[in-house]
Amino acid sequence: MVASHDHAPRPRGTGVLMLVLLGTLMGLLYLPLLYWLGWTTLHTQQLAGGALLVVIALLICVRDAVGKLRLQPEINNLGLGLLALGFFYLWLAGRARFWLLPLVLLSFCFTFAAVMSFLFGKEGAGWFMPALGAFFVFGVLVGLFPRLDWPLREIAARYAGGLMQSMDVPVKVVLAAGEPAKLLLAVKGHVFEVATECNGFGLLTSSLIVATILAFQYRLPGLSKLGLLALAVPVAIVCNFLRIVSICLVAPRTQLPYGFVHETLGLIFYVGALGLIWKMAGWQTTPKQVPPKISTDQP
Numbered sequence: 001m002v003a004s005h006d007h008a009p010r011p012r013g014t015g016v017l018m019l020v021l022l023g024t025l026m027g028l029l030y031l032p033l034l035y036w037l038g039w040t041t042l043h044t045q046q047l048a049g050g051a052l053l054v055v056i057a058l059l060i061c062v063r064d065a066v067g068k069l070r071l072q073p074e075i076n077n078l079g080l081g082l083l084a085l086g087f088f089y090l091w092l093a094g095r096a097r098f099w100l101l102p103l104v105l106l107s108f109c110f111t112f113a114a115v116m117s118f119l120f121g122k123e124g125a126g127w128f129m130p131a132l133g134a135f136f137v138f139g140v141l142v143g144l145f146p147r148l149d150w151p152l153r154e155i156a157a158r159y160a161g162g163l164m165q166s167m168d169v170p171v172k173v174v175l176a177a178g179e180p181a182k183l184l185l186a187v188k189g190h191v192f193e194v195a196t197e198c199n200g201f202g203l204l205t206s207s208l209i210v211a212t213i214l215a216f217q218y219r220l221p222g223l224s225k226l227g228l229l230a231l232a233v234p235v236a237i238v239c240n241f242l243r244i245v246s247i248c249l250v251a252p253r254t255q256l257p258y259g260f261v262h263e264t265l266g267l268i269f270y271v272g273a274l275g276l277i278w279k280m281a282g283w284q285t286t287p288k289q290v291p292p293k294i295s296t297d298q299p
Contacts (some may be wrong), residue, residue, distance in 0.1 A: 046202035079117035086111030200240030
């Protein structure tokens with residue numbers, strides 16, 4: 001009488017060969033996308049935190065998949081369907097005048113999910129949803145960075161100035177002409193520039209990525225996912241202009257180097273914003289009963 005626990009099919013040589021060819025094809029197809037994302041991230045300080053979060057999410061997904069799923073390379077219907085969607089979005093991107101970047105990102109995500117399904121079985125794609133969702137959001141935000149830079153700076157300066165005025169702190173928001181133009185906050189004889197690094201885009205990117213990862217990790221319903229993402233935007237904006245207010249009020253009153261004050265307060269509000277989003281995601285989760293495991297022992 002022998003108990004058998006191993007019912008997974010053994011890897012087939014043809015399946016492994018097809019996966020190698022598919023992986024090579026995927027690398028060739030999406031190399032321009034990955035190169036552009038990497039180059040832009042390296043040359044944009046505000047994107048570094050978001051990129052790091054995407055990498056961490058991917059590493060966690062790989063760890064969980066390897067630890068809880070069996071590596072069984074084979075072609076399955078789910079993977080083929082995901083692969084067809086990936087190629088469809090890539091074909092659509094080649095003919096689209098608008099939404100080019102989101103379509104290419106979607107194509108990459110579906111193709112990557114297909115490969116994971118081929119590697120780890122039908123459950124493989126689901127394990128990588130948090131990382132793929134984070135990658136998609138990050139890619140979209142990288143494309144939006146040039147357009148959102150100035151509007152985010154205006155919002156930060158306006159609300160920071162308004163809050164300080166409500167606290168009876170004399171402040172003026174000044175637009176200094178030049179090439180490029182500068183947005184300044186004059187606070188009690190001290191002038192602070194709301195530069196590109198102060199637009200809060202880094203915090204916004206990290207907040208949306210964390211919200212996406214948690215939404216998929218906690219398997220929130222569709223509306224709850226959208227709600228968490230929608231809440232992440234005002235949380236990031238509010239924490240950013242509060243950071244600017246704190247710098248304007250604290251820096252003139254301390255002998256500490258300005259760079260130290262700037263980075264320390266920035267880190268406090270950065271961690272605070274991500275912690276708040278984490279807490280909000282937890283509020284939307286409900287304990288679920290884990291179904292009992294069905295024994296596969298053979299009598």
